[in-house]
Amino acid sequence: MGWFWLAPPVLAAALLFATAVGETRIPLSTVVDVLAVKLGLSARAIDAIDFSVIWHYRMSRAVVAACGGASLALSGLILQALLRNPLAEPYLLGISAGASAGAVSVTVAGFGAGLVSMSAGAFAGGLTAFALVALLAQAAGGGAGARGAGVIILAGIAGSQMFNALTALIIAQSASAEQARGIMFWLLGNLSGIRWPDIWLALPMVLVGLGVTLWHVRSLDAFTFGAESAAAIGIDVRRTQVVLIGTATLITAIMVSLAGAIGFVGLVVPHAMRILVGSRHGRLVPATALAGAVFLMISDVVSRIALPGQVLPIGVVTALVGAPAFAIIMIRGRQR
Amino acid sequence: MLRLTTAIVATLGLAPMAFAGTQYPLKLTSCGHEVTIEKAPESVVSVGQSTTEILYMLGLSDKVAGTALWINPVLPEFAEADKTVERLSDNAPSFESVLAKKPELVVTPYEWMIGPQGAVGTREMFDDAKIASWIMPTECVGKDNTQSMDGARKILFDTALLYQGISELAEIFDVSDRGEKLIADLKAREEAAVEKAKALDLPADVSGVFWYSSADIEIDPYVAGINGVPGWMLSKLGVKNVVTSEEEWPTVGWETIAKSNPTFIVAAEMNRRRFPADDIAVKREYLTSDPLAKEMEAVKKDRILTMEANAMDPSVRAIFALEKLSDALAGFGLAK
Numbered sequence: 001m002g003w004f005w006l007a008p009p010v011l012a013a014a015l016l017f018a019t020a021v022g023e024t025r026i027p028l029s030t031v032v033d034v035l036a037v038k039l040g041l042s043a044r045a046i047d048a049i050d051f052s053v054i055w056h057y058r059m060s061r062a063v064v065a066a067c068g069g070a071s072l073a074l075s076g077l078i079l080q081a082l083l084r085n086p087l088a089e090p091y092l093l094g095i096s097a098g099a100s101a102g103a104v105s106v107t108v109a110g111f112g113a114g115l116v117s118m119s120a121g122a123f124a125g126g127l128t129a130f131a132l133v134a135l136l137a138q139a140a141g142g143g144a145g146a147r148g149a150g151v152i153i154l155a156g157i158a159g160s161q162m163f164n165a166l167t168a169l170i171i172a173q174s175a176s177a178e179q180a181r182g183i184m185f186w187l188l189g190n191l192s193g194i195r196w197p198d199i200w201l202a203l204p205m206v207l208v209g210l211g212v213t214l215w216h217v218r219s220l221d222a223f224t225f226g227a228e229s230a231a232a233i234g235i236d237v238r239r240t241q242v243v244l245i246g247t248a249t250l251i252t253a254i255m256v257s258l259a260g261a262i263g264f265v266g267l268v269v270p271h272a273m274r275i276l277v278g279s280r281h282g283r284l285v286p287a288t289a290l291a292g293a294v295f296l297m298i299s300d301v302v303s304r305i306a307l308p309g310q311v312l313p314i315g316v317v318t319a320l321v322g323a324p325a326f327a328i329i330m331i332r333g334r335q336r
Numbered sequence: 337m338l339r340l341t342t343a344i345v346a347t348l349g350l351a352p353m354a355f356a357g358t359q360y361p362l363k364l365t366s367c368g369h370e371v372t373i374e375k376a377p378e379s380v381v382s383v384g385q386s387t388t389e390i391l392y393m394l395g396l397s398d399k400v401a402g403t404a405l406w407i408n409p410v411l412p413e414f415a416e417a418d419k420t421v422e423r424l425s426d427n428a429p430s431f432e433s434v435l436a437k438k439p440e441l442v443v444t445p446y447e448w449m450i451g452p453q454g455a456v457g458t459r460e461m462f463d464d465a466k467i468a469s470w471i472m473p474t475e476c477v478g479k480d481n482t483q484s485m486d487g488a489r490k491i492l493f494d495t496a497l498l499y500q501g502i503s504e505l506a507e508i509f510d511v512s513d514r515g516e517k518l519i520a521d522l523k524a525r526e527e528a529a530v531e532k533a534k535a536l537d538l539p540a541d542v543s544g545v546f547w548y549s550s551a552d553i554e555i556d557p558y559v560a561g562i563n564g565v566p567g568w569m570l571s572k573l574g575v576k577n578v579v580t581s582e583e584e585w586p587t588v589g590w591e592t593i594a595k596s597n598p599t600f601i602v603a604a605e606m607n608r609r610r611f612p613a614d615d616i617a618v619k620r621e622y623l624t625s626d627p628l629a630k631e632m633e634a635v636k637k638d639r640i641l642t643m644e645a646n647a648m649d650p651s652v653r654a655i656f657a658l659e660k661l662s663d664a665l666a667g668f669g670l671a672k
Contacts, residue, residue, distance in 0.1 A: 024595040048631040053591050056627035192589055193555035195627065304589070311556055311589050 007290050011066065018062035018297040019054060023304050023311065026050055056195060064194045065300045066293035067202035068255040069265055073292025074209055075248035076266025077273075077284065081220045082244055085153060089266035090252040093152070093245075094159030096263070098129020099256040100187055101163040104170045123257035125163070130249045133159035188313030189262035191300050198258055209251040210289050216244060217281040224279065264318045265292055268326045275332075295322070358510040366504075367447065367476035369459045371468050376510040377440040383429060383456055384445040385410075386651030387472060390502055391443075392417055393652065394514050401437040404429040405449065407606050408644045411653075428455040435465055441508070445472040445650060447481045470508065472501045474650035478563075479584075486584040489563035492571060495526060498650055526572075526655050529662040533573040538670055543576040545598045545634075546648060548585055549606075550613040553622055556587040557613070565647075565654045566602065569661055575599075594628050600639035600668060601632070602661065604648060616642055639668050 020031045034054045036042035072090060079088035090096065102125015137155040213220070219240045222230035231237050255262075269292045270284070277283045296314075299321060303312040362373040379401040382388040388403045389411055397417035402424045410418040424433045428449060434442060434456060442462055444450045450457060450469050462469040474497040481487040499519045506515025546560035560566035561581045570577045578596035579588055601623065605616040612618050623629045623640060634640065641664045647657035 023589045023592045026595075049594050049597060049628075052628040052631045053594060057591050057594075190555055193552050195554060311587065 004286065007286070010290065010294060014294045014297045015059075015062050015066070018065065018301050019058045021301050021305060022053070022058050024053070026054060030054070060196045060199060061191050061194045061300065062297050064198055064202045064258060065191055065296045067199075067206040068191075068259050068262065069269075069292035069294070069296025069299075070289040071202075071206050071209055071251040071255045071292070072262065072265040072296070073269035073273075073288045074206075074213055074285070075252045077270040077281075077288045078213060078220070078244050078248045079266075080270055081223050081281070082241060083153060084223070084226060086271070087267070088153065090248060091160070091261070091263065091266070093156040093249065094129040094133045094163060095126045095249060095252050095256065096261045097160040097163035097167070098132075099123070099126035099253065099261060101125045101166045101170070102128070103187075103260075104167045120257065122260070123253055126253035126256050127249070129159055129163050130253070132162075134245075187261055188315035189260040189318070190311075190313055191259050191303075192311060194258065201254060202258060205251050205254045206289075209247055210285070212243065212247045213285050213289075216240060217285055220244075220281040220285070260313075260315070262296070262315045262318055264315075264322045265296060268322045269295055272326060358507050358512065362508065364504060364508075366469070367451070367471040367473070369469070369471075371470060373441070373468055373508050377468075377508065379437065379439045380441040380443060381424070381429075381434050381437050381439040382443050383434070383449045384443075384472075385646055386445045386649065386653070387443045387505075388421075389414065390505060390652060393518055394502070394506055394509065394511055396509055396511065397421060399509065401439050402429070402434065404434075405444075405446075407608055407646050409607065431457040431461060435467070439467055441468045441470060443470045443472075443505070445475060447471060447475050447487075451481065470504070472650060473497045473504070474501060488582045489561065489567075489584060490582060492563045493565050493568040493650060495522070495568070495655065498652065498654070499523070502652075522652060522655050526658060529655070529659040530572050532659075533662040533665055536666055536670070538574055538665065541576070542574075542599045542665075542670055543578050543596065544570055544600045544602060545578045545593055545596075546602045546604070546643075547619065548604045548645065548648065549611050551611055553612050553618060554626070556589045557593075558585045559588050559593070560584075560648060561586050565650055565657075569654070569658050572658060573662055573665060575665075590626070590628055594632055597632055598634050599670065600641060600664070601634045602641045602643050604645040605642045606645035608645075637668075 016031070016035075019035075020026075020028050030046065030050050031054055033042060033044050033046055034051055037044060037046065037051075038055060075090040076088070079090065079092065080086060082088075099122040102121040102123070104121075105125070106121030133152070133155045136158060137152040140151050140155060219230060219235050222233055222235055223240075227237050227241075230240070252266075270288050273284055273287045273291050277287045296318070299317045300314055302321060303314045303317045306312055306317070358376070360373060360375050364371055364373070378399060380391065380396075380399050381402045381404075382391055382400055383403075384405045385403075385407060388400065391397065391400055392411070392414040397414070397420070400421045402422045403418075404424045404426070405428060406423070406426050409415075422437075424437070442450060442456075444456075447454065449455055450459065450462065450471060452458060459469050474493065475481070475487075477497055477500075478491040478493075479487050479489050499522070502519055502522075503512070503515050506512045506518075546566035548558040548560065550557040559579050560577070561579060561583045562577050563582055564584050567577050578593060578598045579586065581588070603616060603619045603623075606614055608614050613622070620640060623632075623635045629635060641661065643657055643660065644653060647653035647660075
């Protein structure tokens with residue numbers, strides 16, 4: 001546990017990095033000045049545009065990226081442990097497909113007549129899809145046992161397929177080139193719309209998510225050996241499943257509504273951390289949250305500077321950067 | 337470039353001959369596709385507002401059997417004529433709905449409507465139906481539509497292509513005399529607008545940006561690339577475009593735009609309500625309230641000009657918009 005003191009400096013360094021690097025070039029000294037002014041350590045006059053770019057645009061974006069990365073990674077960790085499926089991640093439960101369908105019904109089908117934003121549509125869609133998947137799993141007899149874990153994954157696949165079909169239907173009906181672009185932009189994740197008010201949603205949610213998960217580390221350890229083993233040592237299986245899966249769903253849906261669908265984080269980060277710190281959840285949960293936060297902040301920086309004058313969807317970066325990195329960790333882990 | 341020059345010279349060379357009346361069958365190449373017109377068409381379907389309005393200007397509204405893809409209200413002088421023309425769809429019409437009008441000719445300003453990936457159909461589909469298809473030269477001369485949905489322009493848009501299109505349409509319908517008169521009128525207006533801007537003697541560092549819309553209000557906006565119609569307007573009036581992409585409508589981050597600090601912002605107005613930012617009131621609200629956007633000189637000095645969206649795509653309205661922008665520049669008080 002000795003490395004936990006590393007977490008605050010690592011987070012702070014990643015935040016500074018994500019704030020200092022962006023689409024345009026701003027000297028590091030200006031970045032430091034802005035932070036000093038904001039912390040009340042300095043009263044130096046700073047160009048208003050530089051100040052706004054650093055404080056309102058990059059800083060808020062970096063903080064939400066950190067919250068998002070931590071949320072998605074934690075969701076993946078929870079689902080992998082509870083469902084005893086290494087492939088489990090938030091999107092498996094139809095949350096992403098539902099969010100896409102929700103966003104598309106707002107933008108393409110004109111649901112809400114321009115008054116409802118795409119992110120609100122995404123949030124509603126994500127929750128609806130998960131509710132349907134949960135109901136289906138319930139109806140199909142998904143219980144506490146190993147069979148229950150299998151049933152909810154199958155229900156998730158069925159739900160995802162249905163919502164993807166709905167998305168395709170709406171797009172086929174009336175999409176134009178520009179709309180399709182707008183949707184793509186969003187389906188692959190995008191943090192450019194983040195401003196400070198979004199933090200009041202993202203930060204409390206990730207802290208609650210982290211708190212709930214840390215509270216349940218013992219249960220998560222037990223679930224790794226199956227729901228029966230968990231029940232055997234006196235864990236209320238049903239209640240734990242509801243609380244943890246509900247938490248994973250909520251934090252994912254919130255993040256998807258803020259930043260679009262960013263894949264790969266929930267799958268890769270927990271596995272990478274398992275290789276690095278072992279599979280005890282007492283260490284795995286904080287390590288996963290920290291690594292997820294740093295991973296998404298750095299991915300966002302890469303998405304902004306990879307192509308000059310253009311911003312890539314962050315989902316492209318998480319997959320392109322994350323997949324090879326994951327492969328290396330996997331091979332190294334095996335050799336050890 | 338040589339091909340472009342040849343194409344323009346060829347068209348201008350043809351024009352005087354055409355006064356004698358069009359010789360049928362008329363063979364011409366439209367966006368790389370051989371088209372044969374057997375006689376002056378009695379009925380035409382126009383998929384796009386700009387081609388429809390050119391047909392109206394040529395006094396051909398009685399030949400228009402159907403129109404589609406509208407983004408702004410029709411030019412006021414054609415409101416009466418337009419009432420008698422059936423609107424197949426406000427967006428992309430289906431292939432069958434176009435065929436149902438049994439037109440002899442279909443015309444469009446966009447390859448993404450009729451072209452290799454046409455939403456309405458391919459050129460071959462119309463060939464098989466024995467319907468001639470014609471696409472505005474503005475869409476394919478110097479423009480590449482294969483890499484991205486809105487396409488990219490390798491060379492700056494020029495009204496010579498628009499005049500070429502008007503001339504070809506007039507020739508197809510055997511009304512070349514009307515075509516020549518319309519072109520002469522438009523050229524005179526274009527020159528007057530440019531002269532007016534020149535007389536202002538603007539400083540060399542005046543710059544502008546054209547904001548079309550955004551998929552969600554706070555995310556990276558769709559702005560005009562360097563070589564499209566807005567790029568042409570700016571270069572005609574001696575103003576720098578802060579965007580440097582060759583894409584027709586690239587997404588560029590607010591950070592990049594704010595750091596370039598444009599002298600003025602042109603915001604698109606449209607009837608479409610697909611994204612909240614389609615609404616000009618929402619655009620203005622964003623510019624004046626967003627912590628980053630409101631710091632721009634253009635916003636602080638209230639140099640935000642509202643312009644019809646379809647004046648930013650190749651159409652006769654581009655010339656009216658040039659006049660409007662030239663007048664607005666005079667009112668900004670920028671003279672040296």
